[in-house]
Amino acid sequence: MEDIYxxxxxxxxxxxxxxxxxxxxxxxxxxITKNFSKERKIGSGGFGEVYMGMLKNRIVAVKRLFSDKTxxxxxxxxxxxxLMTVKHQNIVQFLGFCANTxxxxxxxxxxxxxxxxxxxxxxxxxLCFEYMSNGSLRRHLTDELRGLGWQTRYKIIKNICDGLxxxxxxxxxxxxxxxxxxxxxxxxxxxxxxxxxxxxxxxDDASKAITTNTQMSRGYCAPEFMKHxxxxxxxxxxxxxxxxxxxxxxRKEHPDIKNVLRRWRYRWKKEKETTLSYQEVAKCVEIGQxxxxxxxxxxxxxxxxxxxxxxxxxxNWQINNPREPTxxxxxxxxxxxxxxxxxxxxxxFERNKQISCSLQLINKKDSxxxxxxxxxxxxxxxxxxxxxxxxxxxxCTVKISLQKAPQHKQHANMFNVQSTKVxxxxxxxxxxxxxxxxxxxxxxxxxTLTVVYD
Numbered sequence: 001m002e003d004i005y006x007x008x009x010x011x012x013x014x015x016x017x018x019x020x021x022x023x024x025x026x027x028x029x030x031x032i033t034k035n036f037s038k039e040r041k042i043g044s045g046g047f048g049e050v051y052m053g054m055l056k057n058r059i060v061a062v063k064r065l066f067s068d069k070t071x072x073x074x075x076x077x078x079x080x081x082x083l084m085t086v087k088h089q090n091i092v093q094f095l096g097f098c099a100n101t102x103x104x105x106x107x108x109x110x111x112x113x114x115x116x117x118x119x120x121x122x123x124x125x126x127l128c129f130e131y132m133s134n135g136s137l138r139r140h141l142t143d144e145l146r147g148l149g150w151q152t153r154y155k156i157i158k159n160i161c162d163g164l165x166x167x168x169x170x171x172x173x174x175x176x177x178x179x180x181x182x183x184x185x186x187x188x189x190x191x192x193x194x195x196x197x198x199x200x201x202x203x204d205d206a207s208k209a210i211t212t213n214t215q216m217s218r219g220y221c222a223p224e225f226m227k228h229x230x231x232x233x234x235x236x237x238x239x240x241x242x243x244x245x246x247x248x249x250x251r252k253e254h255p256d257i258k259n260v261l262r263r264w265r266y267r268w269k270k271e272k273e274t275t276l277s278y279q280e281v282a283k284c285v286e287i288g289q290x291x292x293x294x295x296x297x298x299x300x301x302x303x304x305x306x307x308x309x310x311x312x313x314x315x316n317w318q319i320n321n322p323r324e325p326t327x328x329x330x331x332x333x334x335x336x337x338x339x340x341x342x343x344x345x346x347x348x349f350e351r352n353k354q355i356s357c358s359l360q361l362i363n364k365k366d367s368x369x370x371x372x373x374x375x376x377x378x379x380x381x382x383x384x385x386x387x388x389x390x391x392x393x394x395x396c397t398v399k400i401s402l403q404k405a406p407q408h409k410q411h412a413n414m415f416n417v418q419s420t421k422v423x424x425x426x427x428x429x430x431x432x433x434x435x436x437x438x439x440x441x442x443x444x445x446x447x448t449l450t451v452v453y454d
Contacts, residue, residue: 008055014095015058015130021084026100026124029053029062036064043135045181045195052131059131060095064124076125082196083127085171090163092184092194093130100124129194132184137191137243141180143250144263145344148189149271153247154280156191158309163193164240165302168233176231178239179220180246219252223294234296241291241299248284254292257285258334259448263343282330283312337369337419337445338362338390345415349405349453356401359383359449361417363390370422372436373398377413377451379406387431389422405453413451420444 007028013019032053033040043050048065065076076099083094101123108116134140137156140148148156160183167173175182175193182195222238224230242252249255261278268276287308293299300308339362347355363369369390373383382401390396400415418436420443438444 011055011060011095011128012058015060015093021094021096024096024098024126024128026098026126029098029126029128032060033062036062053128059133061129061131063127063129065126079127079196082173086167086173086196088163088166090159090190090192091166091196092132092192095128095130097128098124098126100126132192132194133187134185134189136181137183137185137247138180140185141246141250144248144260145267147250150264150268150277150281152189154277154284156185156189157244157247157284158306159191160193160240160243161302161306161309163191164236165306167193168236168302174231174233175236175239177220178236178243180243183243222296224296232296233301234299237291237299237302237305238296240302240305241288244284244291245288248281248288254289255285256448257282257331258336259343260285261330262340262447266341266343278330279312283308335443335445337365337367337421337443338371338417338447339364340417340447340449343447343449345400345449345451347402347405347451347453351405353405354401354403355405356399359398359400359417361390361396361398361419363392363394363396366392367421368392368424368426369419370426370431370435371396372418372431372433373400374416374418375413376416376448379413381413381415383415385428388428389426389431415449415451417447417449418444419447 007024010019010022011024014021030036032055033051036049036051040051040053041049042052042061048063051062051064053060053062080097083097086094101121103119104122105117106120108118142148164175164178167175173196175196177195178193182193183191184194185191220239220242222235224232225235245255246252249260261281264278264281265276267273287300287305291299291305341360341362345357345359347357349355361371370387371390372387375381375383380403382403384399384401385396388396420436422435436444
């Protein structure tokens with residue numbers, strides 16, 4: 001028991017920065033995790049399970065790698081070497097490791113005349129880290145209208161970039177498996193990069209390498225890795241770009257920046273935010289799109305990304321009057337014709353009943369604005385009116401009905417609201433589909449609305 005308490009003190013010292021990571025006894029790690037009990041299990045992945053380890057005054061995370069069939073000494077040593085190398089406020093703090101091997105005697109089932117034992121090697125490979133109370137970033141990814149506020153998301157983006165800059169420029173390391181599951185969040189929602197197990201250290205004069213280790217997460221994997229197993233700093237940048245877009249929008253796909261800004265504006269208005277960070281949102285989307293260029297040579301370096309983010313801060317484009325957000329300052333030549341609220345249509349979920357919701361089309365201009373509502377869904381939605389004209393400085397309420405609710409809430413539906421300026425002598429009956437043909441009309445504004453069943 002004295003040894004147990006001694007290791008408590010050692011881990012506390014490492015956590016406080018007073019000592020370096022060290023070899024930790026299996027008995028101690030087993031003790032603080034209650035013999036790796038189910039109640040202490042906090043996560044699992046392709047290579048192991050993670051348990052909560054209780055110290056006197058602190059909590060740690062203990063990663064227990066799966067059986068020796070999946071533990072290659074080379075991989076384990078590389079991960080330990082990588083972890084011993086890194087030390088940064090945006091990388092999960094490594095505390096220690098355990099490499100325990102025992103020969104366990106087992107009765108030989110083929111021995112008939114006398115008892116014979118064979119000895120089986122049992123290996124335990126464990127890693128110990130600081131505990132991250134808010135789990136992985138994956139748990140916190142949502143769209144613009146819910147979940148984390150903008151300033152929290154923006155701080156996470158900047159801190160992830162700081163951690164990646166440290167890996168790329170200070171220790172010349174490629175992470176190689178950057179994804180939301182490998183970004184953990186502490187008590188204050190500060191992100192820290194984790195899982196450096198397949199990271200690769202490059203020589204000082206190298207910028208890329210070909211790898212035989214094909215373990216990398218699809219969805220965040222750069223095209224050149226998929227085709228040629230080529231890894232470089234730019235493969236990390238590709239993964240970073242997808243993560244940035246996900247943090248801004250909740251989705252991986254390249255977004256329509258106009259719809260993204262509209263949705264953030266609606267949330268800020270609803271939450272009575274006094275600071276509208278249009279420039280930061282637009283800059284992050286722009287960076288995410290640059291990072292995910294097909295050609296790695298067109299992707300920015302991590303330093304360029306950080307410089308762009310800092311310039312966005314310094315330009316002070318934030319607008320402090322929520323009543324008059326000028327998105328046009330962010331996207332030149334964008335003429336927003338109608339303010340459409342809400343950006344998400346909420347239908348009550350009642351099976352076998354007709355359901356409906358309302359949509360407001362707000363014209364703040366001195367022009368007459370025609371609109372047309374398209375249903376991008378196999379379900380039979382009925383907008384009333386489907387098209388019409390909104391006079392200057394006035395509103396129009398559209399009621400959208402569905403004869404019968406779908407069987408499942410997850411049914412994906414969208415609407416497209418088109419608008420264009422028209423002559424004041426035009427009437428609702430004169431509105432036709434061809435008036436919203438982008439090729440034929442000078443200005444057509446389009447807004448995509450999603451559907452949610454409550």
